[in-house]
Amino acid sequence: MRTRPLKVALLGCGVVGSEVARIMTTHADDLTARIGAPVELAGVAVRRPDRVRVGIDPALITTDATALVKRGDIDVVVEVIGGIEPARTLITTAFEHGASVVSANKALLAQDGAALHKAAEDHGEDLYYEAAVAGAIPLIRPLRESLAGDKVNRVLGIVNGTTNFILDKMDSSGAGYQEALDEATALGYAEADPTADVEGFDAAAKAAILAGIAFHTRVRLDDVYREGMTEVTAADFASARQMGCTIKLLAICERAADGESVTARVHPAMIPLSHPLASVREAYNAVFVESEAAGRLMFYGPGAGGAPTASAVLGDLVAVCRNKLNGSNGPGESAYTRLPVSPMGEVVTRYHISLDVADKPGVLAQVATVFAEHGVSIDTVRQSGKDGEASLVVVTHRASDASLTGTVEALRKLDTVRGVASIMRVEGE
Template identity: 70%
Template sequence: MKPERGPLRVALLGCGTVGSEVVRLLNEQADDLAARVGTPLELAGVAVRRPERVRAGVDPELVTTDAQALVTRDDVDIVVEVIGGIEPARTLILEAMKTGKSVVTANKALLAEDGATLFAAAREYGADLYYEASVAGAIPLLRPLRESLVGDHVHRVLGIVNGTTNYILDQMDSAGAGFNEALEEAQSLGYAEADPTADVEGFDAAAKAAILAQLAFHTPVTAADVHREGITEVSAADVAGAKGMDCVVKLLAICERVPSEDGRNGRGVSVRVYPAMIPRTHPLASVREAYNAVFVEAESAGSLMFYGAGAGGAPTASAVLGDLVAVARNVVGGTPGPVEVTYAKLPVLPMGETVTRYYIHLDVTDEAGVLATVAEEFARHEVSIQAVRQVGLGEEAQLVVVTHRAPDAALSAVVRGLRGLDSVREVASVMRVEGEE
């Protein structure tokens, strides 16, 4: 048995929506938490920029504007960072670890941009760095990847990791709304920011994809490595086309281990974010509104999915608390938790080498031989066609083509080729198809 020790002292950086929820839970669940950790958790200080904005429920005596002093204080054991953004969060986290503190953070931007620096510091100083809340809010996802699947081999992670875009696409699917209309509704309901760029252009999802890929494949991946396409170009016609295929359009974060001819470790990883069709029978298809879900395919465990609220103060705080308890137990036990290792160092492959499937919707002229001309264009780039469907007749003739898996570069070349054909009036819709074959 260990000797008894006093309470563990927690410094909180940031006290907005998430931070104030963390304070509330620390107070309300104090007895449960103490029983679980083996010693009480005590708030040592709360660093904020504007003390006058701190909400009720936080002891004013604990509030400080000097975050730097707080994280290096001798009477602080664990630092919880919920400020967000790159700086000053990075400097504060590094300072905290340097002075022996373990860290819980919800900061996806920082982890996706410079996770390597943080992980290296955690290793160097023997500190814990836990960040469950950075991806998919309260959904216990990173811990299963880090711990439960530790004896397994992950092939692929397929996730809906941005609630705003899922809400918009769900509205387009269920209510037949156009993108702008759905975005406005999401904004009026508080699901989308006034400036929705980070969400609708896929930046938020790309940061999370980088974190997931890093964890799943033990390989360094930053947000800049992620191929990213947003949903602003998704049209009502695309969504209707998906329906016709018994599919639904989702903004997916995809992390794949690309197998080599021989070895199982693969020749690299593909990490990408784009709107794609998935079959309605796929578990991800039924993820509605602003929910998040992440589908994991592993060698022994098979297919797993984790589903839940991806954002919001309470769910994020719940994830922070779970991490805080784990870190506190590690501090009490004197054994740091797992440190991210990127020993595999697989290359991130360019998008052109990624293997996917395409759905292509064409307005074609009403003449004999159109299908042959179109098919020839696919053959030229060695893209195999899975199905062709003719919709409409005469002047309204349209072709829907779905391909088998092929390198993205070849598929792009096909689309460019089709645009140049006389018999193709318009390439009305192009979308990748994921989630099966």
């Protein structure tokens, strides 16, 4: 066994970084045995050097992250700062100075994954980022290694714990969105500014990463259709229950039926209670992967939090250190299929539409005609009325999003349709 330790620079020492440092210290012997050489924390770059950091030698703390990654003796840089800059420049600098990188940075990878992979390859370094998607759940490695001999057709998952916590609360307690969000904030599941979570930006970044790996093509954040879950109401949950469904914020990556393109999207959707994703509670994450040979696989676990994310970071750290010792590299970017990403209009799925309509004869016939004219086939209709007002709930068969959009636009123009109360996709069947 080699005795010169592998040197690790840690960029960021917040919730995740401090756990990484802690485990590197407390489990040093295990890491040494598993890597085949000792691994040493050589420096920790932070923004606030005065903060007390239990268990970390103060001599390792620096505010100069750039100098740390440029030191020249660093073997692996662990980047848990998040955000685009300075993370991007630091990672690139690390490659230039002979370090491989383990990152948990979903936003950066979803935006600049291709360029970062190229920089890693140009310098013969590794770029690993299991922690960027679904925290501790092994997902990147299974997709890019275990299923490397298979053909993935679909990835369907709950990849944001904050929104799953909120939706689960709404479902189980009948609470409205704001009330559930307040509870999530009070319990630390939602940040003070929850926009990235509730508007689906976080999930969309993960969808971009997953789609790229699953389909061996490039998918950027901008390619991902995104709808947040702030407009999901208690009434939507009631409608979902009537259909034997619940509502989840899903990230869905699909290969088109003809195999010539892919789609990636994030939006709230109804899924049957019998679907395994329906029973994913609280802030847990779970991802379904459907592939040609393996069939349906599901991966479930804590999608966030310091220790779970640190577990994923450290798994990558062991792999990258082993590669360093072997003088080899792990799998780089695999984008050889060059499949284009189709716009949302080409996505084909089912829809649940609630309409407020006039309570008089002939309304259903009018509405049904509009659906037919747009080529959207109706599966079921439920009509209920009181006091001259009525509501009409239509569930469609599979149709393209463009057809559905056209249908809804036409419905809004009907005199007898007072309003479109909600439109929600139905998935997981």
